Amino acid sequence: MVSRVIPVEPFDLVIFGGTGDLARRKILPGLYRRFQAGQMTDDSRIIGAARGELSDEAFRNLVAEAIAEFLPKTQQDPAAIADFLKRLQYVAVDAQGENGWPQLKALVRDDVVQAFYFSVAPALFGDLASRLTAHGIAGPQARVVVEKPFGRDLATAKALNATLAQHFAESQIYRIDHYLGKETVQNLMAVRFANILFEPLWKSEYVDHVQITVAETVSVEGRGAYYDTSGAMRDMVQNHLMQLLCLIAMEPPYHFDPNAVRDEKLKVIRALDPVRPEDIVRGQYVGLKGQASYLEDAENKNSKTESYIALKLHISNWRWKGTPFYLRTGKRLRARASEIAITFREPPHSIFDDAEGWRENVLVIRLQPDEGMNLKVMIKEPGPGGMRLTQVPLDMSFADALGEAAQDVPDAYERLIMDVIRGNQTLFMRGDEVEAAWAWADPIIEGWERRGERPQPYDPGSSGPEDALMLMHRDGRRWREIR
Template identity: 75%
Template sequence: MVSRVIPVDPFDLVIFGGTGDLARRKILPGLYRRFCSGQMEDNSRIIGAARSEHSTEEFRQMVADAIAEFDPKSGTPEMRAEFLERLEYVQVDALGDAGWQDLAALMSPGRVRAFYFSVAPSLFGALAERLHTHGIADDQTRIVVEKPFGHDLASAKALNADLAAHFDESQIYRIDHYLGKETVQNLMAVRFGNMLFEPLWNAQYVDHIQITVAETVGVGGRGEYYDKSGAMRDMVQNHLMQLLCLIAMEPPAKFDHDAVRDEKLKVIRALEQVPLQDVVRGQYLAAGADEPGYLEHVENADSKTESFIAMKLRVSNWRWAGTPIYLRTGKRLKARSSEIAVVFKETPHSIFGADAGRHRNVLTIRLQPNEGMDLFVTIKEPGPGGMRLVDVPLDMTFAEALGPDAEDVPDAYERLIMDVIRGNQTLFMRGDEVEAAWAWADPLIASWEERGDKPVAYESGSTGPEEALALMHRDGRRWREIRA
């Protein structure tokens, strides 16, 4: 199998917050990998912009250090030197006028201009305004905005209004890196490219769906931010919501950005409000002196913010009526794992008798680590002694199935940034989609804040609170094991 690399048109990409952590860890090393793959035209440029004072040479050295730290194996020394030559740096004041004319002078006419807002959301409006005030934005301009896109529905609407005052919706790219993962896109290919699954993808055949995003790390240095956010705002309202939409949506008329996003929006609007008895919230405990608990990390002994959340959702439409979808995400769990499991119903009648046991087909989609898919099917256990059944996986681990080409698959940020340059919004959230997600999340958050319940404690390195297990057990179901 040969991996195809299609170059993009020449572009100028400006990274506001170009000296920040996200730029160093993900954006700039990712762009370097796309350069090494031959996807950038020779005259494309990348411009770092931030309020700190640096020369272009100092910025290039910072990027060289970032590549050495986060992607030391890609390319050759010659490639690295050539990539660094494409970089420029401008000191810019997001809230003032300093540096904007210098930035305008670097823009090349007649090519795609993309501006990545890798900054706090409070600066989105100011940056959008100044790009127009100083004549930098044109009809080929695209802006990329990072989450959190709002703290609630009101703030999301305000952010949308700020951006809409200066840019058309077709120019705004709200990035969610989960949608750039290879397996997430393969989920659409599996659903809509194979006759095998789509006839079974409904409440008649699917017993339930589980979506798990487990992390082994705590909140660490993000304590102040996280304590104002929590797992619901930080993960469920965006990342897990997007995965749910791709699992549950109807087939779009075509693989087009608005057609796909129209179907995702319908799923969000079909979500029922979740009663509090179907929600479990938790906070991780300390694991010895060297691993503080959540309350110590956020330096707030009275915190009522959750580092873990599990819930049961229902989608009120013909396809999914009666089939629950269980979401689970948390910090300091036993393994780092992101997985979607579609659990099919048992056969209506077993011809093999009670001794054969109970068996179900399960399709699992692994997002991280070891991206791939498994389809568990029931077969006869080898050997004499009667008809004993066992469930075995039909395994498609990308690294094994695709061979060396799997190593060349771009990571999420690489793919999404190249989609921005191409003008493809399929894997980006639309403004009404973001607002619909907050409109669903806000009443649930308000209900537990009104009650004032404190999240239950759970052991670091566990699968979460016991109450989360009970959420499934009372329905006669079990969470899948969290494992790397």
């Protein structure tokens, strides 16, 4: 199978924070990959913007170093890199002052697609938006990309939305969540809505429960000061896991259209029941074998911020009433793994005597690593001696099924930036969607803060706190092994 690459229109992309960590690690190497794949036209340009004074040549050297550091050698073509660097320029801009804006205006063309990536702290979003319009740089069709965290509660999210709305229409604002750019996440919609096999079974009548897991082995070292003001709930659940939940639970949209898809996601968030305190488990990793604890990494010995959280959710609509959704995410866990597991109910009656050997059918969507899908079904165990049942996987690894095309699958940031240039908002969050997610999350956070609860300790390399296991055990269910 050969992956098709469709070039986008000519564009000028301005990256505010163009010398920052995200730009170096993801945005600029990703843009080089899209250039190498033939998706960028020769007259497209990338303009780095930051406070520091740099020449174009110095910025190009920085980008060349980032490509060398963050992309595998097999993807580094010296001739392609040299050609890509020619399309880069740099301007020093003061987001909160007037320095550099006339120079930026002179660089940005008004006869191509204009895109402005705010790879900066949210506190600067308003300053950038106001100066882009005040200096006449952003045209009426310009697009702005904003990174999370998009607020830390409902009030700040509303304030950010209002600030951006003073200068840009909602159709111009692209709130980026890189999880939605992952190939397997998008395949959730294809699996559900392009296959009659699954859609009739996608409801509480046939689904026993759903598990969503995002496990990380890394600590918060190096970003502890930021993380300690957010925690797993704000950093992961309110955005990444919420988006995965919406794609699993949403109704079929009338068309694969940005607003139609986001309308259905919004309905899911609004249908979420309030979460009871007993259905929440918060954890904090401890130090072990010379490794620092969360308190040490956060440099706050009295911190009550969670590095792990597990929740049991219910959706009050006709499709999902009675089916629990179990979500968990955490740092310093046993393995790096992100997956969604849909566990189907047992048949109402078994004709086989081997009841103890019975296992449910499970559809597992692996987001990382080894992206793919796995459907576990029951078959007869080979050999004589009667009808003994065993569970086997019907496995589809993207790498195996798609061959070379799977190796060329764009990184999430690559795909999403190209969608910005195309003007496709399907995989970006809408303002009311962000606000609805915070409206659901705020009471949960306020509840444990009011009760003064401390997260439970858990060992690095484990699956999280013991009470997280009990969250499912009391329902007669078990978490899937993190591996």
